Amino acid sequence: MWRNELATLFRRRRTQAMLGALMAVPIVITLVLRFAGGPDNGEGPTFLSQVTNNGVFAVLAGLTVTLPFFLPMAVAVVAGDTVAGEGSLGTLRYILTRPAGRSRLLASKGLTTAAFCLVATALVAVAGLITGVIVFPVGRITTLSGDTLPLAQGMTRISLAAVLIGVSLLGLAAIGVFISTLTDVPVGAMAGTLGVFILIGVLDALPQTHGLHPWLFTDHWLSYTDVMRTHIQWGGVIRNLRLQGFYVLVFGALSWARFTSKDILA
Amino acid sequence: MTSVLATPAATVAPASPRSATAIETHGLTKRFGKSVVVDDLALSVPTGSVFGFLGPNGSGKTTTIRMLLGLLVPDAGAVRLLGSPIPSAARAVLPAVGALIDGPACYPWLSGRQNLWRFDATGPDGRRSTRKDRIDDALARVGLSAAADKRYKAYSLGMRQRLGLANALLRPRQLLILDEPTNGMDPQGTREIRHLIRELAADGTTVFLSSHLLAEIEQVCSHVAVMSAGRLVAQGELRALQSARPTVVRIDTDDTQVAAEVLKVRGLTPSFDGPHLTATFDGTRPEDLSRALVEAGVGLRGFAVERPSLEDTFVALTGEGFNVAQ
Numbered sequence: 292m293w294r295n296e297l298a299t300l301f302r303r304r305r306t307q308a309m310l311g312a313l314m315a316v317p318i319v320i321t322l323v324l325r326f327a328g329g330p331d332n333g334e335g336p337t338f339l340s341q342v343t344n345n346g347v348f349a350v351l352a353g354l355t356v357t358l359p360f361f362l363p364m365a366v367a368v369v370a371g372d373t374v375a376g377e378g379s380l381g382t383l384r385y386i387l388t389r390p391a392g393r394s395r396l397l398a399s400k401g402l403t404t405a406a407f408c409l410v411a412t413a414l415v416a417v418a419g420l421i422t423g424v425i426v427f428p429v430g431r432i433t434t435l436s437g438d439t440l441p442l443a444q445g446m447t448r449i450s451l452a453a454v455l456i457g458v459s460l461l462g463l464a465a466i467g468v469f470i471s472t473l474t475d476v477p478v479g480a481m482a483g484t485l486g487v488f489i490l491i492g493v494l495d496a497l498p499q500t501h502g503l504h505p506w507l508f509t510d511h512w513l514s515y516t517d518v519m520r521t522h523i524q525w526g527g528v529i530r531n532l533r534l535q536g537f538y539v540l541v542f543g544a545l546s547w548a549r550f551t552s553k554d555i556l557a
Numbered sequence: 558m559t560s561v562l563a564t565p566a567a568t569v570a571p572a573s574p575r576s577a578t579a580i581e582t583h584g585l586t587k588r589f590g591k592s593v594v595v596d597d598l599a600l601s602v603p604t605g606s607v608f609g610f611l612g613p614n615g616s617g618k619t620t621t622i623r624m625l626l627g628l629l630v631p632d633a634g635a636v637r638l639l640g641s642p643i644p645s646a647a648r649a650v651l652p653a654v655g656a657l658i659d660g661p662a663c664y665p666w667l668s669g670r671q672n673l674w675r676f677d678a679t680g681p682d683g684r685r686s687t688r689k690d691r692i693d694d695a696l697a698r699v700g701l702s703a704a705a706d707k708r709y710k711a712y713s714l715g716m717r718q719r720l721g722l723a724n725a726l727l728r729p730r731q732l733l734i735l736d737e738p739t740n741g742m743d744p745q746g747t748r749e750i751r752h753l754i755r756e757l758a759a760d761g762t763t764v765f766l767s768s769h770l771l772a773e774i775e776q777v778c779s780h781v782a783v784m785s786a787g788r789l790v791a792q793g794e795l796r797a798l799q800s801a802r803p804t805v806v807r808i809d810t811d812d813t814q815v816a817a818e819v820l821k822v823r824g825l826t827p828s829f830d831g832p833h834l835t836a837t838f839d840g841t842r843p844e845d846l847s848r849a850l851v852e853a854g855v856g857l858r859g860f861a862v863e864r865p866s867l868e869d870t871f872v873a874l875t876g877e878g879f880n881v882a883q
Contacts, residue, residue, distance in 0.1 A: 299664060299667065303666050386676065389677075
């Protein structure tokens with residue numbers, strides 16, 4: 292069932308278009324750096340200035356640019372569509388009378404959304420890697436601490452950073468699935484999820500809500516940069532993983548409570 | 558284990574022995590806000606019957622069907638499907654139940670075949686090894702083989718309906734719940750579906766059929782139930798239900814006065830309808846009446862016993878009004 296769920300998601304033109312657009316971001320950035328001249332050192336998003344020296348950094352540059360908005364938007368669309376989309380198509384009534392089992396269907400939806408988070412992040416990374424390697428030279432990786440690491444070790448670090456970014460999206464995905472169980476209007480669920488994301492971002496930026504910050508799922512989103520130090524600093528990474536796990540658990544439970552008792556009228 | 562080579566039908570059968578009723582509800586009630594949409598419903602659908610489920614728009618048919626299949630939680634009452642309680646035994650029972658609920662619904666970006674594949678993959682008892690063959694069979698059965706690889710988006714209403722039916726026929730079923738199965742179909746399609754329903758019923762499948770097309774119900778159903786404003790107003794064998802309504806005798810003659818006298822003597826109340834004489838039958842045997850008329854010297858041009866049509870019965874039970882029931 293889960294495999295079929297994935298196939299149904301990725302066969303959809305909308306999904307393919309979103310992933311294509313996401314992959315275009317690192318490609319465009321890399322090409323702009325190559326043909327329009329690099330930025331002054333130290334300016335622009337983290338890692339951007341390093342791309343011209345080492346094409347491999349296009350991976351991190353692409354991820355850093357897509358993380359604040361493009362990736363969350365794609366996740367909001369997919370997560371918001373999970374249950375509400377089936378409801379608006381009416382397919383929900385046929386799947387539930389198949390019978391798929393409500394808990395089983397919800398679990399399958401959750402896994403599929405999580406897979407999308409990881410796949411979308413991985414595709415951005417791969418698109419950046421391929422373009423960067425073609426367009427720019429490749430060599431030892433300079434860490435944020437200023438040392439250099441051998442390419443292989445550096446690539447492992449970069450892959451780890453990509454996985455951590457994918458995992459960072461899970462909290463938002465869980466919120467999206469929960470909102471999706473509340474309605475049969477997928478656009479509403481998508482907009483709602485995006486609204487929550489923007490609100491959280493605003494709260495995380497306000498100094499007045501300082502006490503709240505450790506509980507906001509975006510608070511440790513930049514912790515992936517810590518794996519690019521010579522000696523990895525795990526503190527932020529672990530806090531981020533714990534926080535994402537917390538959101539997945541809470542909103543997973545809320546989704547389950549809602550979906551298993553819901554009247555299916557669509 | 559008596560048989561090693563179990564047929565698919567055998568693997569689908571729930572553990573409980575075949576119950577006498579395929580569908581049974583007691584006191585089934587559903588409210589939406591303040592309005593009672595289904596009120597104290599006691600349905601009893603005998604196993605092996607073709608059961609017509611009738612009622613005007615808004616009388617609670619689809620809500621009932623959704624409760625039968627565990628999509629809605631009743632506010633009161635209980636449902637038993639194939640002898641087992643719903644929704645608690647849904648996982649064991651529903652694989653043996655095919656359904657078309659409130660029209661077909663599929664993924665527009667997938668082909669007909671991919672849609673069936675998806676639905677089959679989401680639940681138990683749909684073996685992967687037989688899936689391709691089962692899908693081909695179901696598509697052929699509803700006459701959709703030629704369009705199987707077109708995207709659902711490009712299907713006409715009738716083709717969508719056919720795909721919905723194919724989904725209901727993907728696995729061997731003991732019970733089919735079909736809500737308006739011929740909606741949007743051309744006359745040939747309607748005939749094919751009627752033929753299909755007869756064929757399935759002959760194989761022992763119980764068919765629960767909701768439809769507005771009374772002529773269609775009259776042709777295929779052995780039993781009917783009639784809903785009106787959320788309540789069950791009649792239920793039983795189609796023939797019994799129709800004979801509960803008065804039969805009318807229509808006499809075509811020039812000797813209307815004499816004929817009227819004969820009717821009056823036998824306790825019937827004649828009324829004049831142009832050149833005809835009609836009276837409501839009350840158990841008098843037609844052969845006795847016709848003999849009495851002839852013996853009285855009435856020149857009979859026509860003598861007809863008219864049983865009420867299902868439409869007459871339906872209108873009498875649910876009211877003539879054109880408005881959606883409140």
